Amino acid sequence: MYKIEKKENLNPTVTRMVVQAPFVAKRAKAGQFIILRVREQGERIPLTIADSDPEKGTVTIIFQVVGQTTMLLNEMKEGDLLQDFVGPLGKPSAIDGNKKVCVIGGGVGCAIAYPTAKAFHEAGADVTTIVGFRNKDLVILEKEFTDVSDAYYLMSDDGSVGEKGLVTNKLEDLIQKGEKFDEVIAIGPVIMMKFVSLTTKKYGIPTTVSMNPIMIDGTGMCGGCRLKVGNEIKFACVDGPDFDGHLVDFDEAMSRNTAYKDFETHKREETCN
Ligand code: FES
Incomplete structure (x- = not known):
């Protein structure tokens, strides 16, 4: 289970959450995403990794309330636990510092x-x-x-x-x-x-x-x-x-x-x- 460390509303429909997920945090790169489930019978939804802190073991996600699952996710509070938080998935973005x-x-x-x-x-x-x-x-x-x-x-x-x-x-x-x-x-x-x-x-x-x-x-x-x-x-x-x-x-x-x-x-x- 994955603990929600911090939750904050960025605007009326967009929320930022910091989730304790050390294994994901250690390997996450820009452009990759996670798939989460709020509860056991729930739908899987992909969310891009907005930030990660390998030392604290946290991953930040930002989501808009658009459907049933994001609505349920938005009802969760700091300290609550997410059922699944799988990643990092997908290929990292190609980053070139000379450009x-x-x-x-x-x-x-x-x-x-x-x-x-x-x-x-x-x-x-x-x-x-x-x-x-x-x-x-x-x-x-x-x-x-x-x-x-x-x-x-x-x-x-x-x-x-x-x-x-x-x-x-x-x-x-x-x-x-x-x-x-x-x-x-x-x-x-x-x-x-x-x-x-x-x-x-x-x-x-x-x-x-x-x-x-x-x-x-x-x-x-x-x-x-x-x-x-x-x-x-x-x-x-x-x-x-x-x-x-x-x-x-x-x-x-x-x-x-x-x-x-x-x-x-x-x-x-x-x-x-
Ligand atoms: Fe199933 Fe990509 S989500 S093939």
């Missing part, structure tokens, strides 16, 4: 973008960060990002914080002003990653996206997380979660992600009643 990179995070995807930005920064890379949220109440990890970024740009859909506009507006603006990025890394809603990839393709900038499809076993056996990348079928849990953004079939990924929406809504309503 000038632009890390783009959208919404709760910023929880995944942050460890990537931090890893590039610690390796010595020049890190520009662009983050986007719907409005000021949803902004998370502002201080964490500014601490690891050479330049930080905050965008919001309604202009209530930072600059009004999309992350792609800022990216294109910076490129047109002469910024030369060796790589762009985009992490957030699939639609955002699709449009970041379309933007960078025009300029020939290598682009990595972090895919977070439905996962079941996390070991490459069930096929639940399959994606079309170029002409190949890949499994996000073992081949990813990072992929070449210019090759991912985002439209297929979006339609697979919505396949269980009605079922999920039903389960969430059952939990609320």
Whole structure:
């Protein structure tokens, strides 16, 4: 069992939890994820490792309450125990300290973008960060990002914080002003990653996206997380979660992600009643 050491709300729907999981903490690298179960009969959900401390034996996860399991997880308190906490899973992100990179995070995807930005920064890379949220109440990890970024740009859909506009507006603006990025890394809603990839393709900038499809076993056996990348079928849990953004079939990924929406809504309503 895995003890919740700390729990804190980052915004009305996003929570940060620090969990005692020494074996995972010892091996975790940026870009990897864990699969957890809140209780014995519960569903398995994948969550990216937002941070880890090998000395304290802790792993930080950040999640948004979107379905039944994240709702149950959010009801847990400091000191409570999680049933399972398996990882680290997936391939670590490829971090190159000699690069000038632009890390783009959208919404709760910023929880995944942050460890990537931090890893590039610690390796010595020049890190520009662009983050986007719907409005000021949803902004998370502002201080964490500014601490690891050479330049930080905050965008919001309604202009209530930072600059009004999309992350792609800022990216294109910076490129047109002469910024030369060796790589762009985009992490957030699939639609955002699709449009970041379309933007960078025009300029020939290598682009990595972090895919977070439905996962079941996390070991490459069930096929639940399959994606079309170029002409190949890949499994996000073992081949990813990072992929070449210019090759991912985002439209297929979006339609697979919505396949269980009605079922999920039903389960969430059952939990609320
Ligand atoms: Fe089952 Fe990836 S989660 S193959």
